[in-house]
Amino acid sequence: MANCIQCGRKLPPLSFGKKICSWCVQHDAAQRGEASDDTLQRVETPPWMRRQDTSAIVTRTLFGINVAVFAAMLLAGVAMLSDPDGQDLIRWGANYGPFTTAGQYWRLLTGVFVHGGLLHIAFNMWCLWDLGALAESLYGHVTFAVVYLLAGIGASLASVIWNPGVLSVGASGAIFGIAGALIASFYLGEFSLPRAAVAATLRSVVVFVGYNLVFGAMISRVDNAAHVGGLLTGLFLGALIAKGAPDGDSPRRWVVIALAIALIVGGTAWYLYSRDYIRHMQRGAGFLTVGKTDQAIAEFQTVARHRPEYSPAYFALGRAYALKDEYAQAEQAFQRAIALSPRAENYYYNLGFVYLSENKTTQARETFLQILGINQQSLRAHYGLGMTDMAEQKYPDALKEFQAAAALDPSLQGVYFQQGQAYAKLARWDDAIASFKKEVDTSGEDEETLAALAAAYDAKGMKAEAAAARKKAAELSAH
Secondary structure, X not given: OOEOOOOOOEOOOOOOOOOOOHHHHHHHHHHOOOOOHHHOOOOOOOHHHOOXXXXXXXXXXXXXXXXXXXXXXXXXXXXXXXXXXXXXXHHOOOEEHHHHOOOOOOHHHHHHHOOOOHHHHHHHHHHHHHHHHHHHHHHOHHHHHHHHHHHHHHHHHHHHHHOOOOEEOOOHHHHHHHHHHHHHHHHHOOOOOOHHHHHHHHHHHXXXXXXXXXXXXXXXXXXXXXXXXXXXXXXXXXXXXXXXOOOOOOHHHHHHHHHHHHHHHHHHHHHHHHOHHHHHHHHHHHHHHOOOHXXXXXXHHHHHHHOOOOHHHHHHHHHHHXXXXXXXXXXXXXXXXXXXXXXXXXXXXHHHHHHHHOOOHHHHHHHHHHHHHHOXXXXXXXXXXXXXXXXXXXXXXXXXXXXXXXXXOOOOOOHHHHHHHHHHHOOOHHHHHHHHHHHHHHHOOOHHHHHHHHHHHHHHOOHHHHHHHHHHHHHHHHO
Protein backbone atom coordinates (compact mmCIF):
# COMPACT_ATOMS: atom_id res chain seq x y z
CA MET A 1 0.00 0.00 0.00
CA ALA A 2 1.44 3.37 -1.07
CA ASN A 3 1.90 6.45 1.13
CA CYS A 4 0.83 9.99 0.46
CA ILE A 5 3.88 11.91 -0.77
CA GLN A 6 2.77 15.03 1.13
CA CYS A 7 1.75 13.83 4.61
CA GLY A 8 2.92 10.21 4.69
CA ARG A 9 -0.50 8.68 5.37
CA LYS A 10 -1.34 5.26 3.98
CA LEU A 11 -3.41 5.62 0.81
CA PRO A 12 -6.60 3.58 0.59
CA PRO A 13 -6.48 0.24 -1.23
CA LEU A 14 -6.80 0.33 -5.04
CA SER A 15 -5.55 3.95 -5.20
CA PHE A 16 -3.90 3.34 -8.57
CA GLY A 17 -1.94 6.31 -9.81
CA LYS A 18 -2.77 8.49 -6.83
CA LYS A 19 0.11 10.10 -4.92
CA ILE A 20 -1.80 12.47 -2.60
CA CYS A 21 -4.47 11.42 -0.11
CA SER A 22 -7.96 12.91 -0.05
CA TRP A 23 -7.22 14.79 3.19
CA CYS A 24 -4.28 16.64 1.60
CA VAL A 25 -6.45 17.47 -1.41
CA GLN A 26 -9.08 18.96 0.92
CA HIS A 27 -6.47 20.73 2.97
CA ASP A 28 -4.80 22.30 -0.05
CA ALA A 29 -8.21 23.39 -1.33
CA ALA A 30 -8.94 25.05 2.01
CA GLN A 31 -5.61 26.86 1.89
CA ARG A 32 -6.61 28.30 -1.51
CA GLY A 33 -10.07 29.25 -0.19
CA GLU A 34 -11.83 26.67 -2.35
CA ALA A 35 -13.33 24.55 0.45
CA SER A 36 -15.24 25.15 3.67
CA ASP A 37 -13.64 24.43 7.04
CA ASP A 38 -16.24 21.84 7.99
CA THR A 39 -14.98 19.47 5.29
CA LEU A 40 -11.52 19.32 6.83
CA GLN A 41 -10.16 16.84 9.29
CA ARG A 42 -8.88 18.52 12.48
CA VAL A 43 -5.18 19.37 12.26
CA GLU A 44 -2.68 19.39 15.10
CA THR A 45 -0.55 22.39 14.27
CA PRO A 46 3.17 21.63 14.43
CA PRO A 47 5.43 23.84 16.53
CA TRP A 48 7.04 25.54 13.53
CA MET A 49 3.68 26.81 12.20
CA ARG A 50 1.92 27.53 15.49
CA ARG A 51 0.73 31.09 16.12
CA GLN A 52 1.37 31.33 19.84
CA ASP A 53 3.82 32.46 22.47
CA THR A 54 7.08 30.58 21.93
CA SER A 55 8.88 31.99 24.95
CA ALA A 56 9.07 28.52 26.58
CA ILE A 57 8.30 30.11 29.93
CA VAL A 58 7.50 26.78 31.62
CA THR A 59 10.74 25.21 30.37
CA ARG A 60 12.67 28.20 31.69
CA THR A 61 10.85 28.02 35.02
CA LEU A 62 11.55 24.30 35.44
CA PHE A 63 15.15 24.93 34.49
CA GLY A 64 15.37 27.69 37.08
CA ILE A 65 13.82 25.57 39.86
CA ASN A 66 16.29 22.74 39.27
CA VAL A 67 19.26 25.11 39.25
CA ALA A 68 17.96 26.92 42.35
CA VAL A 69 17.65 23.66 44.30
CA PHE A 70 21.15 22.67 43.21
CA ALA A 71 22.54 26.04 44.32
CA ALA A 72 20.69 25.89 47.66
CA MET A 73 22.12 22.44 48.37
CA LEU A 74 25.59 23.65 47.44
CA LEU A 75 25.31 26.66 49.76
CA ALA A 76 24.03 24.38 52.54
CA GLY A 77 27.30 22.43 52.42
CA VAL A 78 26.21 19.43 50.35
CA ALA A 79 29.04 18.10 48.16
CA MET A 80 27.22 18.87 44.90
CA LEU A 81 30.41 19.39 42.87
CA SER A 82 31.53 15.81 43.46
CA ASP A 83 29.41 13.02 44.93
CA PRO A 84 26.76 14.08 47.47
CA ASP A 85 26.00 11.82 50.41
CA GLY A 86 22.80 9.81 50.23
CA GLN A 87 21.56 11.14 53.57
CA ASP A 88 21.95 14.70 52.28
CA LEU A 89 19.91 13.84 49.19
CA ILE A 90 17.19 12.30 51.35
CA ARG A 91 17.05 15.40 53.54
CA TRP A 92 16.51 17.50 50.42
CA GLY A 93 13.60 15.38 49.15
CA ALA A 94 15.09 12.48 47.19
CA ASN A 95 12.74 9.66 46.23
CA TYR A 96 13.54 6.70 48.50
CA GLY A 97 11.20 3.71 48.63
CA PRO A 98 11.18 3.01 52.40
CA PHE A 99 10.38 6.67 53.13
CA THR A 100 8.11 7.33 50.15
CA THR A 101 5.86 4.33 50.78
CA ALA A 102 5.90 5.02 54.53
CA GLY A 103 3.85 8.19 54.05
CA GLN A 104 6.28 10.73 52.57
CA TYR A 105 4.49 10.67 49.22
CA TRP A 106 5.69 14.15 48.28
CA ARG A 107 9.08 12.58 47.50
CA LEU A 108 7.60 11.31 44.22
CA LEU A 109 7.65 14.91 43.00
CA THR A 110 10.42 16.60 45.00
CA GLY A 111 12.93 13.96 43.90
CA VAL A 112 12.47 15.19 40.32
CA PHE A 113 14.09 18.52 41.28
CA VAL A 114 17.04 17.11 43.25
CA HIS A 115 20.24 16.04 41.49
CA GLY A 116 23.22 13.91 42.42
CA GLY A 117 26.06 16.19 41.35
CA LEU A 118 27.24 18.77 38.83
CA LEU A 119 27.46 16.44 35.81
CA HIS A 120 24.07 14.98 36.62
CA ILE A 121 22.23 18.29 36.58
CA ALA A 122 24.27 19.63 33.64
CA PHE A 123 23.25 16.78 31.33
CA ASN A 124 19.62 16.84 32.47
CA MET A 125 19.27 20.59 32.04
CA TRP A 126 20.80 20.44 28.56
CA CYS A 127 18.21 17.84 27.56
CA LEU A 128 15.39 19.76 29.27
CA TRP A 129 16.29 22.98 27.46
CA ASP A 130 16.13 21.35 24.01
CA LEU A 131 13.25 18.90 24.38
CA GLY A 132 11.29 21.15 26.72
CA ALA A 133 11.22 24.09 24.34
CA LEU A 134 10.07 21.84 21.49
CA ALA A 135 7.36 20.14 23.55
CA GLU A 136 6.13 23.39 25.07
CA SER A 137 5.73 24.97 21.63
CA LEU A 138 3.77 21.91 20.51
CA TYR A 139 1.47 21.49 23.53
CA GLY A 140 1.27 24.96 25.01
CA HIS A 141 2.37 26.09 28.45
CA VAL A 142 -0.23 24.41 30.68
CA THR A 143 -0.33 21.08 28.88
CA PHE A 144 3.45 20.88 28.78
CA ALA A 145 3.68 21.59 32.52
CA VAL A 146 1.14 18.82 33.22
CA VAL A 147 3.00 16.35 31.00
CA TYR A 148 6.32 17.14 32.68
CA LEU A 149 5.05 16.84 36.25
CA LEU A 150 2.93 13.73 35.63
CA ALA A 151 5.82 12.05 33.81
CA GLY A 152 8.06 12.89 36.78
CA ILE A 153 5.58 11.26 39.17
CA GLY A 154 5.30 8.22 36.88
CA ALA A 155 9.08 7.91 36.76
CA SER A 156 9.41 8.14 40.54
CA LEU A 157 6.66 5.59 41.07
CA ALA A 158 8.32 3.15 38.65
CA SER A 159 11.56 3.54 40.58
CA VAL A 160 9.81 2.77 43.88
CA ILE A 161 8.10 -0.30 42.41
CA TRP A 162 11.14 -1.70 40.61
CA ASN A 163 13.92 -0.61 42.99
CA PRO A 164 12.25 0.04 46.37
CA GLY A 165 15.57 0.19 48.21
CA VAL A 166 17.36 2.47 45.74
CA LEU A 167 17.62 6.23 46.22
CA SER A 168 16.42 8.05 43.09
CA VAL A 169 16.94 11.71 42.12
CA GLY A 170 16.93 13.82 38.98
CA ALA A 171 14.80 15.26 36.20
CA SER A 172 15.71 12.54 33.69
CA GLY A 173 12.48 10.57 34.24
CA ALA A 174 10.39 13.66 33.49
CA ILE A 175 12.57 14.44 30.47
CA PHE A 176 12.02 10.92 29.19
CA GLY A 177 8.32 11.65 29.62
CA ILE A 178 8.67 14.68 27.35
CA ALA A 179 10.45 12.51 24.79
CA GLY A 180 7.72 9.86 25.03
CA ALA A 181 4.99 12.46 24.54
CA LEU A 182 6.77 13.85 21.47
CA ILE A 183 7.20 10.38 19.98
CA ALA A 184 3.50 9.58 20.48
CA SER A 185 2.43 12.92 19.01
CA PHE A 186 4.72 12.59 15.99
CA TYR A 187 3.45 9.10 15.25
CA LEU A 188 -0.22 9.67 16.02
CA GLY A 189 -0.74 13.39 15.47
CA GLU A 190 -1.96 15.02 12.27
CA PHE A 191 0.56 17.54 10.93
CA SER A 192 0.14 19.92 8.02
CA LEU A 193 3.78 19.71 6.88
CA PRO A 194 5.28 16.91 4.79
CA ARG A 195 6.10 13.78 6.74
CA ALA A 196 9.80 14.23 6.08
CA ALA A 197 9.86 17.45 8.10
CA VAL A 198 8.45 15.65 11.13
CA ALA A 199 10.57 12.52 10.62
CA ALA A 200 13.87 14.31 11.19
CA THR A 201 12.82 15.53 14.62
CA LEU A 202 11.25 12.18 15.41
CA ARG A 203 14.49 10.35 14.62
CA SER A 204 16.42 12.65 16.93
CA VAL A 205 14.04 12.03 19.82
CA VAL A 206 14.01 8.25 19.28
CA VAL A 207 17.83 8.17 19.14
CA PHE A 208 17.95 10.20 22.38
CA VAL A 209 15.66 7.72 24.13
CA GLY A 210 17.39 4.62 22.76
CA TYR A 211 20.90 5.84 23.56
CA ASN A 212 20.06 6.80 27.11
CA LEU A 213 18.21 3.56 27.85
CA VAL A 214 21.17 1.49 26.59
CA PHE A 215 23.62 3.71 28.47
CA GLY A 216 21.50 3.42 31.61
CA ALA A 217 21.45 -0.37 31.37
CA MET A 218 25.26 -0.41 31.26
CA ILE A 219 25.79 1.93 34.24
CA SER A 220 24.63 0.50 37.55
CA ARG A 221 24.08 3.90 39.20
CA VAL A 222 21.61 5.04 36.52
CA ASP A 223 17.98 4.49 37.53
CA ASN A 224 16.63 3.03 34.30
CA ALA A 225 13.37 2.11 36.02
CA ALA A 226 12.63 5.82 36.35
CA HIS A 227 13.58 6.38 32.70
CA VAL A 228 11.20 3.65 31.52
CA GLY A 229 8.44 4.83 33.86
CA GLY A 230 8.74 8.40 32.61
CA LEU A 231 8.88 7.26 28.98
CA LEU A 232 5.74 5.12 29.27
CA THR A 233 3.88 7.91 31.08
CA GLY A 234 4.87 10.36 28.34
CA LEU A 235 3.84 7.97 25.58
CA PHE A 236 0.45 7.56 27.21
CA LEU A 237 -0.06 11.29 27.66
CA GLY A 238 1.16 12.12 24.15
CA ALA A 239 -1.18 9.57 22.60
CA LEU A 240 -4.11 10.76 24.71
CA ILE A 241 -3.56 14.37 23.65
CA ALA A 242 -2.86 13.63 19.98
CA LYS A 243 -5.98 11.51 19.56
CA GLY A 244 -8.28 13.10 22.12
CA ALA A 245 -7.59 16.83 21.91
CA PRO A 246 -4.91 17.90 19.43
CA ASP A 247 -6.25 21.47 19.32
CA GLY A 248 -4.83 23.28 22.33
CA ASP A 249 -7.60 25.93 22.19
CA SER A 250 -10.39 23.39 22.39
CA PRO A 251 -12.29 22.73 25.66
CA ARG A 252 -11.62 19.07 24.98
CA ARG A 253 -7.96 19.67 25.85
CA TRP A 254 -8.98 20.55 29.42
CA VAL A 255 -11.10 17.43 29.63
CA VAL A 256 -8.19 15.33 28.42
CA ILE A 257 -5.81 16.99 30.91
CA ALA A 258 -8.25 16.36 33.75
CA LEU A 259 -8.61 12.73 32.66
CA ALA A 260 -4.83 12.27 32.51
CA ILE A 261 -4.37 13.77 35.97
CA ALA A 262 -7.15 11.59 37.37
CA LEU A 263 -5.74 8.40 35.86
CA ILE A 264 -2.09 8.92 36.80
CA VAL A 265 -2.53 10.60 40.17
CA GLY A 266 -5.39 8.26 41.03
CA GLY A 267 -3.37 5.21 40.01
CA THR A 268 -0.41 6.42 42.03
CA ALA A 269 -2.61 7.04 45.07
CA TRP A 270 -4.14 3.56 44.74
CA TYR A 271 -0.71 1.93 44.58
CA LEU A 272 0.58 3.85 47.58
CA TYR A 273 -2.57 3.01 49.52
CA SER A 274 -2.05 -0.66 48.72
CA ARG A 275 1.44 -0.28 50.24
CA ASP A 276 0.17 1.58 53.30
CA TYR A 277 1.10 -1.39 55.48
CA ILE A 278 4.73 -0.29 55.15
CA ARG A 279 3.85 2.99 56.82
CA HIS A 280 2.30 1.12 59.74
CA MET A 281 5.36 -1.15 59.98
CA GLN A 282 7.63 1.91 60.05
CA ARG A 283 5.51 3.58 62.71
CA GLY A 284 5.52 0.42 64.80
CA ALA A 285 9.29 0.13 64.58
CA GLY A 286 9.59 3.79 65.57
CA PHE A 287 7.41 3.24 68.64
CA LEU A 288 9.57 0.30 69.70
CA THR A 289 12.74 2.38 69.56
CA VAL A 290 11.28 4.87 72.07
CA GLY A 291 9.76 2.23 74.34
CA LYS A 292 6.11 2.73 73.32
CA THR A 293 5.38 -0.97 73.06
CA ASP A 294 1.59 -0.79 73.23
CA GLN A 295 1.45 1.68 70.34
CA ALA A 296 3.84 -0.53 68.37
CA ILE A 297 1.62 -3.56 68.94
CA ALA A 298 -1.40 -1.61 67.68
CA GLU A 299 0.45 -0.69 64.47
CA PHE A 300 1.60 -4.27 63.83
CA GLN A 301 -1.91 -5.59 64.51
CA THR A 302 -3.24 -3.15 61.90
CA VAL A 303 -0.83 -4.59 59.33
CA ALA A 304 -1.76 -8.17 60.29
CA ARG A 305 -5.47 -7.40 59.83
CA HIS A 306 -5.02 -5.81 56.42
CA ARG A 307 -2.35 -8.23 55.17
CA PRO A 308 -2.91 -11.52 57.01
CA GLU A 309 -0.34 -13.31 54.82
CA TYR A 310 2.49 -10.86 55.58
CA SER A 311 4.83 -12.76 57.90
CA PRO A 312 7.04 -9.80 58.99
CA ALA A 313 3.98 -8.26 60.70
CA TYR A 314 3.60 -11.31 62.94
CA PHE A 315 7.34 -11.44 63.59
CA ALA A 316 7.35 -7.78 64.66
CA LEU A 317 4.25 -8.42 66.76
CA GLY A 318 5.99 -11.34 68.49
CA ARG A 319 9.02 -9.22 69.32
CA ALA A 320 6.81 -6.50 70.78
CA TYR A 321 4.90 -8.98 72.95
CA ALA A 322 8.19 -10.51 74.12
CA LEU A 323 9.40 -7.06 75.23
CA LYS A 324 6.29 -6.83 77.42
CA ASP A 325 6.90 -10.37 78.80
CA GLU A 326 3.61 -11.46 77.29
CA TYR A 327 5.08 -14.75 76.16
CA ALA A 328 1.87 -16.61 75.28
CA GLN A 329 0.95 -13.92 72.73
CA ALA A 330 4.55 -13.83 71.51
CA GLU A 331 4.47 -17.59 70.94
CA GLN A 332 1.34 -17.34 68.83
CA ALA A 333 2.72 -14.47 66.75
CA PHE A 334 6.04 -16.20 66.04
CA GLN A 335 4.30 -19.48 65.22
CA ARG A 336 2.07 -17.66 62.73
CA ALA A 337 5.13 -16.02 61.17
CA ILE A 338 6.85 -19.41 60.84
CA ALA A 339 3.75 -20.95 59.26
CA LEU A 340 3.86 -18.22 56.59
CA SER A 341 7.66 -18.28 56.12
CA PRO A 342 8.87 -21.74 57.19
CA ARG A 343 12.51 -21.11 56.20
CA ALA A 344 13.08 -17.85 58.07
CA GLU A 345 15.78 -18.75 60.61
CA ASN A 346 15.28 -15.59 62.64
CA TYR A 347 11.64 -16.49 63.32
CA TYR A 348 12.61 -19.83 64.88
CA TYR A 349 15.44 -18.18 66.81
CA ASN A 350 13.15 -15.66 68.49
CA LEU A 351 10.50 -18.29 69.22
CA GLY A 352 13.18 -20.48 70.84
CA PHE A 353 14.13 -17.70 73.23
CA VAL A 354 10.49 -17.12 74.13
CA TYR A 355 10.32 -20.78 75.11
CA LEU A 356 13.47 -20.35 77.21
CA SER A 357 11.89 -17.35 78.94
CA GLU A 358 9.02 -19.66 79.89
CA ASN A 359 11.41 -22.47 80.95
CA LYS A 360 10.06 -24.63 78.13
CA THR A 361 13.49 -26.07 77.34
CA THR A 362 12.20 -29.07 75.41
CA GLN A 363 10.27 -26.87 72.97
CA ALA A 364 13.21 -24.48 72.78
CA ARG A 365 15.62 -27.28 71.84
CA GLU A 366 13.24 -28.58 69.17
CA THR A 367 12.92 -25.09 67.73
CA PHE A 368 16.68 -24.49 67.53
CA LEU A 369 17.17 -27.94 65.97
CA GLN A 370 14.66 -26.95 63.29
CA ILE A 371 17.03 -24.13 62.34
CA LEU A 372 19.80 -26.71 61.80
CA GLY A 373 17.39 -28.55 59.51
CA ILE A 374 17.21 -25.41 57.40
CA ASN A 375 20.89 -24.45 57.64
CA GLN A 376 23.49 -26.79 59.14
CA GLN A 377 25.95 -23.88 59.41
CA SER A 378 23.61 -21.64 61.39
CA LEU A 379 25.36 -19.87 64.26
CA ARG A 380 21.90 -18.91 65.59
CA ALA A 381 21.07 -22.57 66.04
CA HIS A 382 24.29 -23.34 67.92
CA TYR A 383 23.98 -20.27 70.12
CA GLY A 384 20.36 -21.09 70.93
CA LEU A 385 21.21 -24.71 71.73
CA GLY A 386 24.02 -23.48 73.97
CA MET A 387 21.58 -21.29 75.87
CA THR A 388 19.21 -24.22 76.18
CA ASP A 389 22.02 -26.38 77.60
CA MET A 390 22.82 -23.60 80.08
CA ALA A 391 19.17 -23.55 81.21
CA GLU A 392 19.30 -27.32 81.68
CA GLN A 393 22.68 -27.02 83.48
CA LYS A 394 24.44 -29.09 80.81
CA TYR A 395 27.53 -26.91 80.88
CA PRO A 396 29.98 -29.10 78.89
CA ASP A 397 27.38 -29.42 76.11
CA ALA A 398 26.78 -25.66 76.25
CA LEU A 399 30.50 -25.01 75.77
CA LYS A 400 30.55 -27.13 72.63
CA GLU A 401 27.62 -25.22 71.15
CA PHE A 402 29.10 -21.81 72.00
CA GLN A 403 32.45 -22.84 70.53
CA ALA A 404 30.69 -23.98 67.34
CA ALA A 405 28.91 -20.61 67.09
CA ALA A 406 32.19 -18.71 67.70
CA ALA A 407 33.92 -20.76 65.00
CA LEU A 408 31.24 -19.70 62.50
CA ASP A 409 31.52 -16.02 63.50
CA PRO A 410 34.44 -15.07 65.77
CA SER A 411 33.03 -11.53 66.12
CA LEU A 412 29.65 -12.71 67.44
CA GLN A 413 28.76 -10.53 70.40
CA GLY A 414 27.86 -12.35 73.62
CA VAL A 415 29.20 -15.77 72.71
CA TYR A 416 32.45 -15.43 74.70
CA PHE A 417 30.52 -14.08 77.69
CA GLN A 418 28.34 -17.19 77.64
CA GLN A 419 31.44 -19.38 77.32
CA GLY A 420 32.85 -17.64 80.39
CA GLN A 421 29.62 -18.30 82.29
CA ALA A 422 29.79 -22.01 81.40
CA TYR A 423 33.45 -22.21 82.45
CA ALA A 424 32.58 -20.46 85.73
CA LYS A 425 29.85 -23.02 86.42
CA LEU A 426 32.50 -25.73 85.95
CA ALA A 427 34.93 -23.78 88.19
CA ARG A 428 37.43 -23.48 85.33
CA TRP A 429 38.42 -19.98 86.38
CA ASP A 430 41.36 -19.46 84.06
CA ASP A 431 39.21 -20.33 81.04
CA ALA A 432 36.40 -18.16 82.39
CA ILE A 433 38.71 -15.17 82.79
CA ALA A 434 40.13 -15.66 79.29
CA SER A 435 36.59 -15.86 77.82
CA PHE A 436 35.39 -12.72 79.61
CA LYS A 437 38.47 -10.83 78.44
CA LYS A 438 37.86 -11.96 74.89
CA GLU A 439 34.28 -10.71 75.13
CA VAL A 440 35.62 -7.32 76.20
CA ASP A 441 38.04 -7.32 73.25
CA THR A 442 35.24 -8.31 70.85
CA SER A 443 32.30 -6.25 72.10
CA GLY A 444 33.84 -3.61 74.33
CA GLU A 445 33.51 -3.08 78.07
CA ASP A 446 30.07 -3.42 79.63
CA GLU A 447 28.91 -3.65 83.21
CA GLU A 448 27.73 -7.27 83.11
CA THR A 449 30.91 -8.69 81.54
CA LEU A 450 33.19 -6.73 83.91
CA ALA A 451 31.16 -7.88 86.93
CA ALA A 452 31.47 -11.49 85.82
CA LEU A 453 35.20 -11.00 85.23
CA ALA A 454 35.59 -9.55 88.74
CA ALA A 455 33.81 -12.59 90.21
CA ALA A 456 36.15 -14.93 88.32
CA TYR A 457 39.18 -12.99 89.59
CA ASP A 458 37.83 -13.25 93.14
CA ALA A 459 37.43 -17.02 92.76
CA LYS A 460 41.08 -17.21 91.69
CA GLY A 461 42.19 -15.08 94.62
CA MET A 462 43.28 -12.22 92.32
CA LYS A 463 41.91 -9.46 94.57
CA ALA A 464 43.63 -6.50 92.89
CA GLU A 465 42.41 -7.51 89.42
CA ALA A 466 38.93 -8.15 90.79
CA ALA A 467 38.83 -4.70 92.40
CA ALA A 468 39.94 -3.01 89.18
CA ALA A 469 37.29 -4.83 87.12
CA ARG A 470 34.60 -4.03 89.70
CA LYS A 471 35.61 -0.36 89.71
CA LYS A 472 35.24 -0.17 85.90
CA ALA A 473 31.84 -1.86 86.15
CA ALA A 474 30.72 0.72 88.71
CA GLU A 475 31.90 3.58 86.50
CA LEU A 476 29.93 2.22 83.56
CA SER A 477 26.88 1.81 85.79
CA ALA A 478 27.17 5.43 86.92
CA HIS A 479 27.06 6.64 83.35
